[in-house]
Amino acid sequence: xxxxxxxxxxxxxxxxxxxxxxxxxxxxxxxxxxxxxxxxxxxxxxxxxxxxxxxxxxxxxxxxxxxxxxxxxxxxxxxxxxxxxxxxxxxxxxxxxxxxxxxxxxxxxxxxxxxxxxxxxxxxxxxxxxxxxxxxxxxxxxxxxxxxxxxxxxxxxxxxxxxxxxxxxxxxxxxxxxxxxxxxxxxxxxxxxxxxxxxxxxxxxxxxxxxxxxxxxxxxxxxxxxxxxxxxxxxxxxxxxxxxxxxxxxxxxxxxxxxxxxxxxxxxxxxxx
Numbered sequence: 001x002x003x004x005x006x007x008x009x010x011x012x013x014x015x016x017x018x019x020x021x022x023x024x025x026x027x028x029x030x031x032x033x034x035x036x037x038x039x040x041x042x043x044x045x046x047x048x049x050x051x052x053x054x055x056x057x058x059x060x061x062x063x064x065x066x067x068x069x070x071x072x073x074x075x076x077x078x079x080x081x082x083x084x085x086x087x088x089x090x091x092x093x094x095x096x097x098x099x100x101x102x103x104x105x106x107x108x109x110x111x112x113x114x115x116x117x118x119x120x121x122x123x124x125x126x127x128x129x130x131x132x133x134x135x136x137x138x139x140x141x142x143x144x145x146x147x148x149x150x151x152x153x154x155x156x157x158x159x160x161x162x163x164x165x166x167x168x169x170x171x172x173x174x175x176x177x178x179x180x181x182x183x184x185x186x187x188x189x190x191x192x193x194x195x196x197x198x199x200x201x202x203x204x205x206x207x208x209x210x211x212x213x214x215x216x217x218x219x220x221x222x223x224x225x226x227x228x229x230x231x232x233x234x235x236x237x238x239x240x241x242x243x244x245x246x247x248x249x250x251x252x253x254x255x256x257x258x259x260x261x262x263x264x265x266x267x268x269x270x271x272x273x
Contacts, residue, residue, distance in 0.1 A: 014193060017047055021054065042148035049144065134195070134216075135240075135249070139233045141192045141201075142212045142251045151210050152188030152203045162189045166200045173200055174215035174246050177269040184211070184262050204262070209254040211262060215246040223270065228263050230256065239263045243270055 019025050020033045037044050145151040154165045159176040166173035166189060178186050187203045187210070194216060202213040223244040231238050237259050239250045250263050 013043065013046065017043075017050055021047075021050060042144075045144055045147050049140070135231060135233050135238055137194060138212075138214050138249050138251055139236050139238065141194070141214075142210075142236065143234075145190065145192075145201075145203075145212065146210060150188075151190070151212070153190040155188040157186050157188075159186060162186065162202070165189060166191075170198060170200055172217045172219060172245060174202065174213075174243075174248075175270055176202060177266060179204065179262070179265050179269070182261075182265050184265065206252075206254050206258060206262070209252055211250055211252040211254060211259065213266070214249040214251070215243075216249070217245065218242075218247050219245055221245055221247075228260075228267075230260065232256075241267065243267075 016025075016029075016033060020030065025033065037047055154162060156162050156165075157178070157180065159178050163173065163176045166176075169191060176186070176189075180186065184204045184206055187205045189203055190201045191198050192201050192214065193199070194214065197217075199217065200215045202215070204211040204213065221242065221244065224242045226242060228239045228241040231240070236251050236253055237256045239259055241248050241263065248266075250259060250266070252259050254262075
């Protein structure tokens with residue numbers, strides 16, 4: 001059993017909530033977590049998200065028991081073939097072609113081929129699912145940030161404050177631009193967990209709307225002038241593009257033309273021409 005030593009950051013809160021759900025905390029720490037859940041709406045939202053995620057994984061990954069019928073069929077295949085019975089006297093025999101006998105090498109090759117075909121099909125589906133699940137996770141994190149007391153861990157309109165803050169917490173941090181002159185002021189930054197890894201999120205504002213710019217690290221990637229990709233998920237617009245060392249995702253409930261304008265300005269500042 002372990003005892004939490006700090007609730008000073010969102011990352012620490014996530015670790016403690018997971019430890020709480022795994023029954024890894026001592027009694028005093030469990031009481032502390034439950035008191036905080038009772039008084040902190042944002043923490044309750046995070047707790048509920050983790051509970052739902054665990055239930056979803058359990059339902060998707062639960063093993064299925066092999067049916068008795070399948071077991072019997074496998075056993076029948078494995079049995080040594082019996083000699084054919086002689087036909088009754090009143091049945092005229094007919095000539096059959098010799099049965100083709102497969103050695104274990106042929107069976108192994110066929111099994112390997114089946115595994116390869118199945119693997120290729122699964123890989124294709126996983127790749128498609130990964131793209132959609134990544135967008136879904138980004139939108140979920142954005143919505144959860146909107147439910148919190150503030151959508152950022154550090155509040156600042158000064159890029160010279162936000163950038164060093166990311167540098168102190170992450171191995172790789174993105175460029176930070178001030179777009180207030182164009183009507184998109186920098187509001188701060190936060191750290192989210194995407195695909196099990198901490199990622200930086202820049203927070204901008206447009207009137208009463210919040211724009212989250214998620215920077216997924218892709219070390220060694222060069223910036224590109226490829227056009228941004230626009231999609232929607234649960235009523236939120238998401239714009240994706242590739243930059244130096246990062247894949248970027250801008251998500252907001254802002255009208256799509258304005259979000260497109262924001263991304264164009266951001267990429268111009270970054271030199272993605």
